[in-house]
Amino acid sequence: MKIDLLSKLRKQNPIAFNISNFVTVQDVANGINAIGASPIMSEEKNEAEAMIKISNSLTVNLGAFTEGQLDQIAAVTKYANQYNKPIVIDPVAVGAVQYRLDRCNELLDNINVAVIRGNAGEIAALADVEWQAKGIDAGEGDADLEAIAKALAKKRDCVVVLSGKTDIITNGDAVVRVYNNTDLFKLHVGSGDMLSSTIGTFVAIEDDYFEAAQVAATVFAVAGEIVANRMDQPLAGSFGPQLIDELHLISVADVEKHAQFD
Amino acid sequence: MKIDLLSKLRKQNPIAFNISNFVTVQDVANGINAIGASPIMSEEKNEAEAMIKISNSLTVNLGAFTEGQLDQIAAVTKYANQYNKPIVIDPVAVGAVQYRLDRCNELLDNINVAVIRGNAGEIAALADVEWQAKGIDAGEGDADLEAIAKALAKKRDCVVVLSGKTDIITNGDAVVRVYNNTDLFKLHVGSGDMLSSTIGTFVAIEDDYFEAAQVAATVFAVAGEIVANRMDQPLAGSFGPQLIDELHLISVADVEKHAQFD
Amino acid sequence: MKIDLLSKLRKQNPIAFNISNFVTVQDVANGINAIGASPIMSEEKNEAEAMIKISNSLTVNLGAFTEGQLDQIAAVTKYANQYNKPIVIDPVAVGAVQYRLDRCNELLDNINVAVIRGNAGEIAALADVEWQAKGIDAGEGDADLEAIAKALAKKRDCVVVLSGKTDIITNGDAVVRVYNNTDLFKLHVGSGDMLSSTIGTFVAIEDDYFEAAQVAATVFAVAGEIVANRMDQPLAGSFGPQLIDELHLISVADVEKHAQFD
Numbered sequence: 001m002k003i004d005l006l007s008k009l010r011k012q013n014p015i016a017f018n019i020s021n022f023v024t025v026q027d028v029a030n031g032i033n034a035i036g037a038s039p040i041m042s043e044e045k046n047e048a049e050a051m052i053k054i055s056n057s058l059t060v061n062l063g064a065f066t067e068g069q070l071d072q073i074a075a076v077t078k079y080a081n082q083y084n085k086p087i088v089i090d091p092v093a094v095g096a097v098q099y100r101l102d103r104c105n106e107l108l109d110n111i112n113v114a115v116i117r118g119n120a121g122e123i124a125a126l127a128d129v130e131w132q133a134k135g136i137d138a139g140e141g142d143a144d145l146e147a148i149a150k151a152l153a154k155k156r157d158c159v160v161v162l163s164g165k166t167d168i169i170t171n172g173d174a175v176v177r178v179y180n181n182t183d184l185f186k187l188h189v190g191s192g193d194m195l196s197s198t199i200g201t202f203v204a205i206e207d208d209y210f211e212a213a214q215v216a217a218t219v220f221a222v223a224g225e226i227v228a229n230r231m232d233q234p235l236a237g238s239f240g241p242q243l244i245d246e247l248h249l250i251s252v253a254d255v256e257k258h259a260q261f262d
Numbered sequence: 263m264k265i266d267l268l269s270k271l272r273k274q275n276p277i278a279f280n281i282s283n284f285v286t287v288q289d290v291a292n293g294i295n296a297i298g299a300s301p302i303m304s305e306e307k308n309e310a311e312a313m314i315k316i317s318n319s320l321t322v323n324l325g326a327f328t329e330g331q332l333d334q335i336a337a338v339t340k341y342a343n344q345y346n347k348p349i350v351i352d353p354v355a356v357g358a359v360q361y362r363l364d365r366c367n368e369l370l371d372n373i374n375v376a377v378i379r380g381n382a383g384e385i386a387a388l389a390d391v392e393w394q395a396k397g398i399d400a401g402e403g404d405a406d407l408e409a410i411a412k413a414l415a416k417k418r419d420c421v422v423v424l425s426g427k428t429d430i431i432t433n434g435d436a437v438v439r440v441y442n443n444t445d446l447f448k449l450h451v452g453s454g455d456m457l458s459s460t461i462g463t464f465v466a467i468e469d470d471y472f473e474a475a476q477v478a479a480t481v482f483a484v485a486g487e488i489v490a491n492r493m494d495q496p497l498a499g500s501f502g503p504q505l506i507d508e509l510h511l512i513s514v515a516d517v518e519k520h521a522q523f524d
Numbered sequence: 525m526k527i528d529l530l531s532k533l534r535k536q537n538p539i540a541f542n543i544s545n546f547v548t549v550q551d552v553a554n555g556i557n558a559i560g561a562s563p564i565m566s567e568e569k570n571e572a573e574a575m576i577k578i579s580n581s582l583t584v585n586l587g588a589f590t591e592g593q594l595d596q597i598a599a600v601t602k603y604a605n606q607y608n609k610p611i612v613i614d615p616v617a618v619g620a621v622q623y624r625l626d627r628c629n630e631l632l633d634n635i636n637v638a639v640i641r642g643n644a645g646e647i648a649a650l651a652d653v654e655w656q657a658k659g660i661d662a663g664e665g666d667a668d669l670e671a672i673a674k675a676l677a678k679k680r681d682c683v684v685v686l687s688g689k690t691d692i693i694t695n696g697d698a699v700v701r702v703y704n705n706t707d708l709f710k711l712h713v714g715s716g717d718m719l720s721s722t723i724g725t726f727v728a729i730e731d732d733y734f735e736a737a738q739v740a741a742t743v744f745a746v747a748g749e750i751v752a753n754r755m756d757q758p759l760a761g762s763f764g765p766q767l768i769d770e771l772h773l774i775s776v777a778d779v780e781k782h783a784q785f786d
Binding site: 020022025026029030033034039040041042043044045046047050051054240241242243244245246247248249 | 545546547548549550551587588589590591617620621622623624711712713714757758759760761762764765
Binding site: 283284285286287288289325326327328329355358359360361362449450451452495496497498499500502503 | 544546549550553554557558563564565566567568569570571574575578764765766767768769770771772773
C-alpha cells in the first residue's frame with residue numbers, strides 16, 4: 001500500500017468539492033482541511049460547473065437530500081464526469097429506505113463513479129443482496145461481505161469500500177482488508193461521512209482509485225484507533241474534535257507503524 | 263421516578279427520527295447516539311412514511327424551518343400519528359416571533375403530540391399567557407411557571423416540559439420539578455434542542471410519556487451538572503463535546519446519586 | 525482602540541441575527557453566544573421583518589446560498605436598512621466563482637452595508653482588482669492589500685476588514701492593522717465566518733462601525749492566539765471548541781495585554 005500518498009496529498013493540497021449532508025457537514029469540512037486538502041461546498045446548481053472546474057474531486061453524500069437537491073446533484077455529477085474529476089458516492093441509508101435506494105440507483109445509472117463507500121447494509125442494497133438494515137446502522141447479515149462488495153464493484157465498474165469492523169476495499173477482483181478500527185467510529189455520527197470525504201481527498205491526487213481508497217481507509221482507521229487508544233474510557237463527544245486533530249498530526253510513519261491490512 | 267428507563271433505552275436502542283434545525287443538528291444527532299438511541303434525519307417529504315415506519319419516535323424542532331419544510335413536517339407528523347409513533351415538539355422562538363407562533367399552533371391543531379418542550383417564553387406563548395420574550399432566550403416574567411405549563415398541557419392534552427433553572431414537567435395535573443442545572447446549558451447553543459431530542463429517545467421506549475419526559479429531563483440535567491462540576495471555569499465551547507461524552511458514560515447509579523427533584 | 529467595547533457588548537447582550545452558511549453555523553452561533561450576544565438564525569422570508577425588528581444587527585454569510593435563499597437575503601437586508609440595523613457581509617469565495625461575485629455585487633448595489641469582511645482574494649474581487657484565488661482560500665498576489673481594502677471601502681462606502689496574517693481594517697481613509705494571528709485559524713473551517721459574526725455583535729452595540737470592527741477583529745485574533753499559545757502542537761479539531769471557550773473567558777485586560785496593532 002502506497003501510504004506515502006499522504007505526503008503527496010499534503011504537498012498538492014487539492015480542492016475537494018463536497019455535497020454533504022447537513023447533519024455532519026462541519027466535521028466533514030474540518031476533516032478535509034485537517035488532512036491537507038481544501039474543502040468547498042455548494043448546494044446551488046448555477047455554480048455547479050464553476051465549482052467542478054476549480055475542484056480536483058467530488059464527494060456526494062446522499063445522507064439528507066431533498067428532491068430539489070437531486071437536480072443539483074445530477075448537474076454536478078454530470079460536470080464532474082465531463083471534466084474528468086473523480087466522484088465518490090456515499091449512499092447513506094439506502095439499505096433502510098427504498099426511496100433512497102431508487103434515487104441512488106438512478107444517479108448511478110447516469111454517471112461514472114470512482115468509488116462507492118458504504119456500510120454493509122448500504123453496499124448490499126446497491127448490490128441487490130438481501131440484508132437486514134436498521135436505520136442508518138449497518139445491520140447484520142450472513143452474506144459474504146467480500147462477495148457483496150465485489151458484486152457492486154463489478155456492477156458499477158468502480159472501487160467499493162465496505163466499511164465496518166474490518167474495512168473491505170475492492171476493485172471487483174482484488175480485495176484489501178483494513179483491520180484498524182475503534183468502536184468510537186460508530187458512536188460518532190459522521191464517521192462514515194468523514195471516511196467518504198477522506199477518500200475524496202485521495203482520489204483527487206491519485207488516478208489509481210483502488211490504491212487511493214485503500215490508503216484513505218487506512219489513514220482514517222489508524223487515526224481513529226490512535227485517538228481511541230489514548231482514551232481511558234470511550235468519549236463519544238470528544239472523539240470528533242480529537243479525530244480531526246489526529247487527521248492533521250498523523251504522519252506517514254505513524255500510519256506505517258500502526259496499519260494492519262492484508 | 264423510573265430512572266432505570268435509561269437501561270431500557272440502551273437495551274432497546276430505539277430509532278429516533280428528528281426533524282432538526284440546521285444550527286444544532288450535529289450535536290443533536292451525536293447526543294442521541296451517545297445516550298443509546300439511533301438518530302435518523304430527513305427533510306424529504308417523499309420518504310416521510312418510510313422514515314416513520316422504521317422509527318420509534320419523532321422529534322420536531324421548529325428552530326429554523328422554511329415554508330417548504332412545513333409541508334414535510336405536516337406529512338411526517340400525520341404519519342407519526344397514523345403509525346402511533348409519539349411526537350415531541352420543540353417550539354423554538356414562538357415567544358419572540360408571531361409567525362412562528364402561528365405556524366406552530368396550526369401544526370398543533372392538526373396532530374396529537376406526546377410532549378412539548380420549551381422555555382418559559384415559548385410555553386407561555388403557546389398557552390396564550392403574556393410573557394416578555396427576548397429572541398431565543400427564555401425572557402423573564404411574573405406568571406406562575408407551573409400554572410403556565412399545566413395550562414398548555416391541558417390545552418394540548420400532552421406532557422409539557424418547561425425547561426429553565428428548574429425544569430417543570432407536567433401532564434396537566436401532576437407536576438415534577440427537576441432542580442439539577444448548570445449555567446453552561448444557556449451558554450451552549452443547542453442545549454434545549456438536545457433536551458427535546460433526548461425526550462424523544464425516552465418516549466420511544468416508554469408509553470407513559472409523563473414518566474419518560476421526567477427521566478429524560480433528569481438524565482440530561484444531571485449529565486450537564488456533572489460536566490460543569492468538573493470544570494474550574496465555564497468552558498462554553500468544550501461543554502458541548504463533554505456533555506455528549508457524559509450522555510454516553512452516565513449510569514443509572516450516577517443519575518440516582520445526583521438527581522434532585524420533587 | 526476602545527477595547528472596553530467588549531464590556532459594553534456583554535452588558536447589553538445584543539441580538540445578532542445571522543444568515544449563516546450551513547457548513548459552520550453551529551460554531552458561529554456558539555461563538556456569538558460565548559462572546560456575550562444572543563444569536564438568532566432564520567431562512568424564512570415570511571419572518572424576515574419580525575426577525576429584523578427584534579435584532580440589533582444582521583450578518584449575512586454568502587458561503588453556501590442557493591437561488592431561493594437570495595430572495596430571503598434580499599428581503600432581510602432591505603428590512604435591515606429600513607429599520608437601521610447595521611449589516612455585515614461575508615462574501616465567501618467571490619474570488620473563486622464568478623456566479624458568487626455577480627450575486628454579491630447585485631446585493632451590494634441594492635443595500636447599504638456597515639462592514640464587509642473577507643480574505644484578500646474576496647476583497648480584491650469585490651474591488652475589481654486582479655487576484656489569484658484558489659477555492660475558499662485567500663490565494664496569493666502582489667497587489668497592495670491596504671490599497672485594495674481602501675478601494676472597496678470607498679466603492680461601497682463602508683468599513684472593510686481584510687483578514688489574513690495581518691488583519692487590515694479601513695474606512696477608506698484611515699487604516700488599522702492587527703498583527704495577532706495563529707495558523708490554526710486557517711486550519712479551522714469557519715474561522716472567517718466566526719470573525720464576521722463577531723463583527724456583527726460589535727456593530728450591534730457601537731455606531732462607530734470602524735471602531736467596532738477594529739475591536740471585534742482584535743478580540744477575535746487575540747482569543748485565537750491565546751488558545752494556540754496554550755497548545756504544544758496544532759490541534760486542528762480541538763481549536764474550535766477552545767476558541768469558543770476563550771471568546772467567553774477573555775477579558776478586556778487580556779485583550780489589552782496581548783493586542784498588537786497600529
